[in-house]
Amino acid sequence: MKTVIKKEELATVAQNLFKDKGFAATSMRDLANEADIGLATIYNYVKSKEDIxxxxxxxxxxxxxxxxxxxxxxxxxxxxxxxxxxxxxxxxxxxxxxxxxxxxxxxxxxxxxxxxxxxxxxxxxxxxxxxxxxxxxxxxxxxxxxxxxxxxxxxxxxxxxxxxxxxxxxxxxxxxxxxxxxxxxxxx
Amino acid sequence: MKTVIKKEELATVAQNLFKDKGFAATSMRDLANEADIGLATIYNYVKSKEDIxxxxxxxxxxxxxxxxxxxxxxxxxxxxxxxxxxxxxxxxxxxxxxxxxxxxxxxxxxxxxxxxxxxxxxxxxxxxxxxxxxxxxxxxxxxxxxxxxxxxxxxxxxxxxxxxxxxxxxxxxxxxxxxxxxxxxxxx
DNA sequence: CCTACCGATCGGTAGG
DNA sequence: CCTACCGATCGGTAGG
Structure with missing residues (x-):
């Protein structure tokens, strides 16, 4: 449940940051901060940055x-x-x-x-x-x-x-x- | 003379790489390699990456x-x-x-x-x-x-x-x- | 115009 | 889901 919600939040955050800053200038740490999760946690949802x-x-x-x-x-x-x-x-x-x-x-x-x-x-x-x-x-x-x-x-x-x-x-x-x-x- | 030519070459190289790879994904080392000069030499022509x-x-x-x-x-x-x-x-x-x-x-x-x-x-x-x-x-x-x-x-x-x-x-x-x-x- | 280097930050992982 | 860490690469500079 919570996992699904966080995964969707991560997806939304990624869309916004990739749009505003560009893919290359957005770090996995940026995504983690904005989605309010730890850096390593992202890798429970996606395989890599390019995967997103x-x-x-x-x-x-x-x-x-x-x-x-x-x-x-x-x-x-x-x-x-x-x-x-x-x-x-x-x-x-x-x-x-x-x-x-x-x-x-x-x-x-x-x-x-x-x-x-x-x-x-x-x-x-x-x-x-x-x-x-x-x-x-x-x-x-x-x-x-x-x-x-x-x-x-x-x-x-x-x-x-x-x-x-x-x-x-x-x-x-x-x-x-x-x-x-x-x-x-x-x-x- | 040579300096002017290299400066122009650097500008051309930057336009091409920034277009193809994007600004954030292009490193100063990429520019140096493509323009066939040393990394530090770039800073004789421009102040910074954003300057370009x-x-x-x-x-x-x-x-x-x-x-x-x-x-x-x-x-x-x-x-x-x-x-x-x-x-x-x-x-x-x-x-x-x-x-x-x-x-x-x-x-x-x-x-x-x-x-x-x-x-x-x-x-x-x-x-x-x-x-x-x-x-x-x-x-x-x-x-x-x-x-x-x-x-x-x-x-x-x-x-x-x-x-x-x-x-x-x-x-x-x-x-x-x-x-x-x-x-x-x-x-x- | 280059060699050698700096501190900072990167994507990603081990281990729990 | 996080702490602590890895090697690689980043923009930029000292010194010559």
Missing amino acids: LQGICFKVADDFLSIMEDNKKGSLQQQLDFAIKSHVAVMIDNIEASAVFMQEWKHLTEPYLSEFLAMRDTYEKYFIKIIRKGVKEGAFQKMKPKFAAITILSALNGIYDWYKPNGKMSAKEVGENLSDLLIKGLII | LQGICFKVADDFLSIMEDNKKGSLQQQLDFAIKSHVAVMIDNIEASAVFMQEWKHLTEPYLSEFLAMRDTYEKYFIKIIRKGVKEGAFQKMKPKFAAITILSALNGIYDWYKPNGKMSAKEVGENLSDLLIKGLII
Whole structure:
């Protein structure tokens, strides 16, 4: 019981510190202090420092990938709209973990690094496919699909830097506005 | 002579390693090895490890800010187009330094951290102002100017992750395509 | 520009 | 779950 709670607290603390200070600049002692346990106790919950990072990165990667399986209906514009809004929803549901996912994955070592990059690549390809089809059909502007996909994902992935859970915009609003801006553009 | 060359080599090495491994995970010994000098020699060129990071971050910040002074002519759509293309040009001209600017600024300590954030804020306000005027005039979609500005900047700032100097897209093409996608949107 | 070194801190473990 | 500790590496410096 208490063990489970402490383990979850450690996970939360790790997400916050890895986001704020970065993985390399966060020591196991920092984590222990913030979670209010002894240094050696951490190793009852995790195997190593990188083990914690892996947990965060692959959890978020799984979340991203699972949403795409439900995304096969409607027009290509609707599919892209759904993909954007779902991506935003996952990020906002795990805002600290998402920040770590985006910024700290480079500290993964092999073979996890390759596995991680492969998952990210697979996810990116969902966006590329939708856009490629849309360009071919003439629904979207003539544009390199990979370029457009990466640009849209970059715009979405910036959220963790400014989104405040108790701020002026709700999670739903953020998704709607991003979809609107990226699909329809800024000019009228 | 030789000193100047080695100093420049050290700067280049620092940009590359800070980008690839991150500031905290790069040791002064890493820099010395890569620049092919002794560890202690580094301190003839810089005062400290953070001194190197400051040099990179503030150089890029200056570059970004200086382009906005020339941007007061034309319609608001033209001004935004110019701002986007100039931002992309600065990034691509300093692609490694830009990556460090975007990802590693959090390792700056006070008072440099506050100064850096203030410069970034000033720059962001240029984009916000253009968009706010455009929304008021009815040239742009009705949208929160700050939200739109941050989203556009996030999309632009993702470049360092994928842009290859010898790749398929020229710097000019990247700027034109980004301006097109973000201002006009993906759908026709 | 380098050799040799400093105190501090790191990730992790033995043993209980 | 903690005390006490390990070897390795860190940023930086003395002295030349």
